[in-house]
Amino acid sequence: MESVKAQSYDVHIDELAQAALNQHIAKNDYSKTFVLVDTNTKKYCLPAFEKKFEEPIDSIFEIEPGEENKNIQTCLQVWEQLSNFDGDRKSLLINLGGGVLTDLGGFVASTFKRGIDFINIPTTLLSMVDASIGGKTGVDLGSLKNQIGVINQPQMVLIFPEFLKTLDPRQIKSGYAEMLKHGLIKDKEYWDDLRRENIFEVASSIQKSIAIKNDVVMQDPTEKGLRKILNFGHTLGHAIESYCLENYDKKTLLHGEAIAIGMIMEGFLSHKLTGLSKLCLNEIKETFLQHFEKVDFDTNDMDAILKLLKYDKKNSHGNINFVLLQSIGVALTDIKVPENLFEEAFSYYK
Ligand code: NAD
Ligand code: ZN
Numbered sequence: 001m002e003s004v005k006a007q008s009y010d011v012h013i014d015e016l017a018q019a020a021l022n023q024h025i026a027k028n029d030y031s032k033t034f035v036l037v038d039t040n041t042k043k044y045c046l047p048a049f050e051k052k053f054e055e056p057i058d059s060i061f062e063i064e065p066g067e068e069n070k071n072i073q074t075c076l077q078v079w080e081q082l083s084n085f086d087g088d089r090k091s092l093l094i095n096l097g098g099g100v101l102t103d104l105g106g107f108v109a110s111t112f113k114r115g116i117d118f119i120n121i122p123t124t125l126l127s128m129v130d131a132s133i134g135g136k137t138g139v140d141l142g143s144l145k146n147q148i149g150v151i152n153q154p155q156m157v158l159i160f161p162e163f164l165k166t167l168d169p170r171q172i173k174s175g176y177a178e179m180l181k182h183g184l185i186k187d188k189e190y191w192d193d194l195r196r197e198n199i200f201e202v203a204s205s206i207q208k209s210i211a212i213k214n215d216v217v218m219q220d221p222t223e224k225g226l227r228k229i230l231n232f233g234h235t236l237g238h239a240i241e242s243y244c245l246e247n248y249d250k251k252t253l254l255h256g257e258a259i260a261i262g263m264i265m266e267g268f269l270s271h272k273l274t275g276l277s278k279l280c281l282n283e284i285k286e287t288f289l290q291h292f293e294k295v296d297f298d299t300n301d302m303d304a305i306l307k308l309l310k311y312d313k314k315n316s317h318g319n320i321n322f323v324l325l326q327s328i329g330v331a332l333t334d335i336k337v338p339e340n341l342f343e344e345a346f347s348y349y350k
Contacts (some may be wrong), residue, residue, distance in 0.1 A: 004210050009156045011133065011210050017158035018052045021119070024156060025055045028213045030117070031060040031090040036078065036105045041097040044166040045123045049096055052160075057086045062257045063101070070100045070139050072148065080110045092155075098124035098171075099131030103146070106137030108153040120154045123163040125175025125202070126256060129182070129209040132157050134217040143246075145238075151222065159210070161203035169200070173291055175255025176202060177233075179261060182212040182288065188329035195287050195346040229331040230324040236345070237262025239308040243301065251295060260292040265345040269337055271323040272344070280328050284347075294349075303348045309342075 003020070004011040012020040025033065035057050038045050042062055050057070061081045063074050082091065095105030095118060103121045109118035113286065122132040138149015164172065176199050183191025190208055197205065220227040237259035244253045253261075267284040270276035297305070309320060324335045 002207070004207065004214055009153050011157040011159065011214065013159045013207055014161065017160060020156060021052070021158055022054045024119075025053075025092075028092070028117070029090065030092040032086065033092045033094065034058055034082065034085065034087065035060045035094045035096055036063065036101060036108075037061070037096050037228060038063050038098075038101050040065050041101065041123050045096055045121075045163050048160070048162065049121065063104070065098075065100065067100055067140070070104050071141075072139055073215050074104060075108050075111075075139060078105070079112055082108070082112050086296055087112065087116070089113045089116060092119065094119045094121060094125060095132075095154075096121045097127070098122065099127040102127055102132045103137055103149070104139055106135075106152065106154065107139055107149055110137055110150050115152070117155045120157045121155070121184070122159065123157050124167055125164055125172050125206075126178055127160075127175075128159050128206050128220045130137050130178045130213060133210055133213050135221065143242075159206060161206060164203060170254060170257075172202075174254040176291065177256035177260045177263070177288070179205060179209045181230075181232055181259065182209045184263065184284070184325060184328055185232050185331040186212045186216070186329060188327070189326055199291060223237040225333065228333040229323050231332055232325070233263030233266050235262065235320065236305075236309065239305045240295075242308050243305045244295075247301075247304075254294070257292055260288045261295060261349060264288050264349050266322060266324060268345045268348040269322060269335075269341055270326070272341055273337065274324040274332055274335060276325045276327060280325075283328075297346060297350070302343065306339075306342055 003016055022251050033055060037060060039062065061078055063069060063077065086199060093105060093109040093116060095102045102122055106118055106120065109116050120132040122128045135151045135153040136149065137152055138146050141147035179202060180191065180194055183194055194205060216227055216230060240261055241253055241255060241258035264285050267276060271278060271281040320337060321334045322337050323331050323333050326332055
């Protein structure tokens, strides 16, 4: 597979990734090399990584997995370890893990001694096709997601699809939802191909998804315009995700599971407002329902979710802005949606 040229760094896949990593280390005179893992990636990914990596590792830092640990306390632990192990400005941090770890590790590296080099090695499908690409790093503030952070690019991103073998099938599907999104917003042919593929054999499509996300990010790194299209399904999806997290009697949804619902509902809004055909809308709904179990929202749920919508970060001046589709492969940004359509969108999903 070819590498993808990103902003100031490259994304390498498989054998090329291994060669690129070893060349990079040989070329740069790093004083220390540190690897950040969580309990799961230490067990499932670190042994294979150590076989690929030729240079000595100075120390391995381990953090607890999970979104609940994506916070400043965990950063503090890693900063302290970097300091205790004599990390200096010429140190390198290799982030080996899912999106929680690459977001946090990227932020830790970007702020330690005003910034040291870091390399992302994403180990979940979601982090391979989404979280580790684009330079957004950061942590949560209490229950508010990604409130503290910086945009800073890694030295390189290395993709080893073999890591997906130990990943929970629900996590695979979560990443698959983001891949389908890439087709919906930018590439109809890719959407058609992905829909036909076996969900557990999508490794060969990772590169396409990365190229789409990267292309969008390169044109608009700071999300002034085009980059917003990556938020398709995320306006309602985020509200649904937060609601389910706070209401333990409801099923807790992974990010991709929530945005799959968001994409069905925002597909409906696209049909009403921006010209998406009925045929395409039905195709979107069928595709997601084939892979994601339906969640049973009642009127109370809907009211609470719509309340949360108002707190969505994309709202400006009291309006709720959506990314909607004109057709499959063509997304439009900053579309205002009349509130009465939200209820209809829920009914359509049900
Ligand atoms: P995650 O990092 O929590 O990983 C999911 C679980 O899988 C964890 O328990 C992890 O320890 C485990 N795991 C990781 N790799 C494994 C492997 N190969 N085998 C077995 N288990 C493994 O979740 P995620 O879905 O990768 O990432 C979600 C995070 O990504 C969120 O915090 C989200 O905000 C962030 N994100 C960031 C961006 C961005 O642009 N920076 C974009 C999308 C999402
Ligand atoms: Zn997402």
